[in-house]
Amino acid sequence: MGWWNQFSFVYPWVLPLVLLPVALYVWNQRRLGERLVSLRLPTTAGVGELGSWRTTLRPLLPLLQVAALVLMLIALARPRLDLSEESVTAEGIDIVLTMDLSTSMGAQDFSPNRLEVAKEVARDFVRQREFDRIGLVAYAGEAYTKSPLTVDKQIIDRFISELQMGEITDGTAIGLGLETAINRLRDSEAASKIIILLTDGENNAGDRHKPEVAAEIARKYGIRVYTIGVGSGEETLMPSAPIGGGRYRFKPTRGTVDDKLLAYIAEETNGRYFRARDTEELESIYDYIDELEKTEIETTVFKRYEERFGFFLGIGLLLLVLETVLRYTVLKTIP
Template identity: 40%
Template sequence: MRFANSLFLLLLLCIPLLVKFLRDRRHTQQATLRLSNVSQLRAALPSGWSKIYRLLPALRIAALILLILALARPQSNNGDETITTEGIDIILTLDVSGSMQAEDFTPNRLEAAKKVAADFIRGRKNDRIGLVVFAGHSVTQAPLTLDYEVVLGLLKQVQLGMLQEDGTAIGMAIANSVNRLRNSEAKSKVIILLTDGVNNKGEIDPLTAANLAKSMHQRIYTIGAGTDHPFITEENPFFGKQRRQIDADLDEKTLKQMAEMTGGAYFHATDEKSLAQIYEQIEQLEKSKIGVKQYKEYVELFHYFAYAALGLLCVELVLGATRFRKTP
């Protein structure tokens, strides 16, 4: 707990002086009516009530202390630290070409990429997320939105063969992603491209698309997925399921150039664990680039102290006006 207006706590230093003043006043105060024998008066007032009567000044002092504490605005930290990033717009650009069925990731590259991307989306708080998928051409699966459940639902629908034309149109995918961010007013605009191949389809070259992103102040983080000797499982009409090795044609050189020219970074993922770590690194890189504001949320508690003080004053007033009423 903390006090937002802690200077008011200095008023508590006056409490001992007030106690001394009330005590001295009680001892020096002269009675207005003198009686030769007060034993009958004492018998008329039960001993329990006489003890309570002596506590009335204490109720007043306790109420005063509570009011001072209320003025100091006590606050409780709810334990949550909120991180606000000045707004990041992120397009996840995901390769869904046939080679993404390679099983060097579990169960395959695409499903592993979807799982890690889903975890990344769930970790967002103030960032808008969009989703672009590509194979031989590119489509927008989800526009920029803060509704993460919608994006997660659309990501779940992503699957191999969802685009009729196979291939790897990296340039077209980047151009589509750039267009999705074109009207963004966010302080940071980011494209996270994940692919396992080389650009072999589409009318736009990857470096041309990256240069377009650079001109619009958009950063590209590229992720190359896969190992050197990947296998895929295929259904053979005569022998059933057969594993077949495929070529690893990841174009790391171009992916690095795309990232460097836009102020991003290139990463290589060989399994699901390393892929998750890459997304964490990208998140930290973005925070360091745009700056992060951190603040703690506090809950006001002053009203509890004020209500308690009011309650004590009411008790003191009621007792003073009834059971302990003074006669002139």
């Protein structure tokens, strides 16, 4: 059925008419059945040899007429094989998601924890950015590029889902994470370059990499930074020490977010700082960023069609000729 789905019709309103020859055939067959009379014979032995392949095929002649008319009506609807090609040209946005993997992201004021919620919301955001290149940076006490800029959304989705606490040295090196993201964007020629930096703590690692200096570098390269502080601000269970197998001991803690620093980074780069105290707020923040960072997409569509009405018309005429030849030659009846 795949090839049939490629067909379109210039005059689709003609297609219902293909039922007319079929209906006439059914009606005619019923009418002939009512006109037939029966002849009672004491035995059929005398007429048993009258049947032949001719008598078997002769009733099928009207079906050739029906098929021919159906094909001609389809030809009249002017079927075309759709060979359309679509070319999309756009100056997209380059985006680097910068995710905090410090152990505090395991805090349970978000269900099941901050990191899992942050990952899921980020994955939803990626799915909406059809034409943009997206990269992924992970950081804690250190930072690394999980994925360079790519249009392969499935790869980014998988890499985000794989992020786990404990992959790298613990801590919160916001400056180092920001610098790593900047390195992914500084040579970009995109119309818009942005970093979405998410954290739930204060800068306490990477002393040689000051967040304020990283913000100035981002501004120099025309990179806009949206910062997101995550955490309810209330006492919650937070991982305190690993016990092996990816498990942690938990203790009640009231985490803190450096709102002042994150707001400075955003303001310095012409971005914006957001505070997410629950899952709904985090989702709305990503939705807001999605609306802010829209690109004008210039789409050029080239439509090409291959006319196929001749194919259906030719087969229909062939069947009509075949029916006529058979009716007046090998299947001819004598009145």
